[in-house]
Amino acid sequence: xxxxxxxxxxxxxxxSKDGKLPAFNEDIIRKVLExxxxxxxxxxRDVGEAAAGEIRYFPSIHLRHAALDRNKRCLxxxxxxxxxxxxxxxxxxxxxxxxxxxxxxxEPEIQWFNRYNKNLASYMRSLGxxxxxxxxxxxxxxxxxxxxxxxxxxxxxxxxxxGDTVVLQKDTTHYLPLAACHHLIxxxxxxxxx
Amino acid sequence: MAVALHYPxxxxxxxxxxxxLATNEKVPCKFEKTAHDLGFLDPSGGSKDLEVGTKLELPxxxxxALASRRQIVSCQLPKTxxxxxxxxxxxxxxxxxxxxxxxxxxxxxxxxxxxxxxEGTTLGLLLVETLRERLRGIMDTSLNTTEDDAGTRxxxxxxxxxxxFLTGRKTFRDHQLWLSRRAHIVTTxxxxxxxxxxxxxxxx
Numbered sequence: 001x002x003x004x005x006x007x008x009x010x011x012x013x014x015x016s017k018d019g020k021l022p023a024f025n026e027d028i029i030r031k032v033l034e035x036x037x038x039x040x041x042x043x044x045r046d047v048g049e050a051a052a053g054e055i056r057y058f059p060s061i062h063l064r065h066a067a068l069d070r071n072k073r074c075l076x077x078x079x080x081x082x083x084x085x086x087x088x089x090x091x092x093x094x095x096x097x098x099x100x101x102x103x104x105x106x107e108p109e110i111q112w113f114n115r116y117n118k119n120l121a122s123y124m125r126s127l128g129x130x131x132x133x134x135x136x137x138x139x140x141x142x143x144x145x146x147x148x149x150x151x152x153x154x155x156x157x158x159x160x161x162x163g164d165t166v167v168l169q170k171d172t173t174h175y176l177p178l179a180a181c182h183h184l185i186x187x188x189x190x191x192x193x194x
Numbered sequence: 195m196a197v198a199l200h201y202p203x204x205x206x207x208x209x210x211x212x213x214x215l216a217t218n219e220k221v222p223c224k225f226e227k228t229a230h231d232l233g234f235l236d237p238s239g240g241s242k243d244l245e246v247g248t249k250l251e252l253p254x255x256x257x258x259a260l261a262s263r264r265q266i267v268s269c270q271l272p273k274t275x276x277x278x279x280x281x282x283x284x285x286x287x288x289x290x291x292x293x294x295x296x297x298x299x300x301x302x303x304x305x306x307x308x309x310x311x312x313e314g315t316t317l318g319l320l321l322v323e324t325l326r327e328r329l330r331g332i333m334d335t336s337l338n339t340t341e342d343d344a345g346t347r348x349x350x351x352x353x354x355x356x357x358x359f360l361t362g363r364k365t366f367r368d369h370q371l372w373l374s375r376r377a378h379i380v381t382t383x384x385x386x387x388x389x390x391x392x393x394x395x396x397x398x
Binding site (some may be wrong): 001002005010011013014018019042046049055056057058060061063065066068069073074076077081088089091092093098100101134139140143147158160161178180182185186187188191192194 | 385
């Protein structure tokens, strides 16, 4: 059946949810494009005939055209949904993606990610009066400026804003400004203790 | 009824993965006009063209495109939406395993409406009634099952119901958090947790 290759791309995305991103499947994309090319050329040929008055070709033209549309939709949807996912990852993982996820991006996607990063950063700098506003901070309304946190893995020495350093060792607890350690909590290095 | 060449009902959007998967379900069709040079689409027929009267199962997207304007094919409803299954659903919709029957039951049903012809009204009513019958149970279980049970509870739901179920669970959890005054606590982001879990299982 036509457009089956294109559907494989969509199925692949559907299977990998929850922060996974399958490797960019250039192979199938090329095959889909080849199929589209063939369909297009056959249609061009038949349209030529049809223009000369051969009505009997219309059903085939129509069918191929529908398949072309379908392929186009699958391809665009594949690219779009991957970008959506990469964008969500910027907010979940922060400005640097884990290496194994980054390895699954194709070159234009990496460029897009970098540009998105840059846009977001300059937008956040432009907000507010004093030096911008970090939108990734305070995703939940904070109750205190300082919070008690427990360290979940060895992270090594870490510098708090004022220049003090803390050694983040597994299973130690600290009392730190939330603004400074917020992203470490999000990254799973620290855990907030109530 | 006039149907545009590009039917506009991409739900919820043109890029929707769910919608693309739903429109891939097969619909039994019969060719009313000969399609030249497309004989390869019918694996059982050996001829070069698709002759008038050839019966083929076409994916819903193709069936809709071909049935709409020139009426190149005529369609039947897939068996899930035919009389026999309609009776089963009417008898007790809440007990049916919709996931095995048709994982995109409601979405596909909506896409089939223009193809259903005189049965359109019955089909429309069937969709609404089925959801209405089942919704109470879905809502009840989504708010009252333990984490362990959630998986088995979901297994008989179609895609739409599943998303309702999960939304119900999420709001329930958020409400519980708020009641116990823990809503302000910052937690590790969901994707990071999943990612770490996978990394951990690969190492060990």
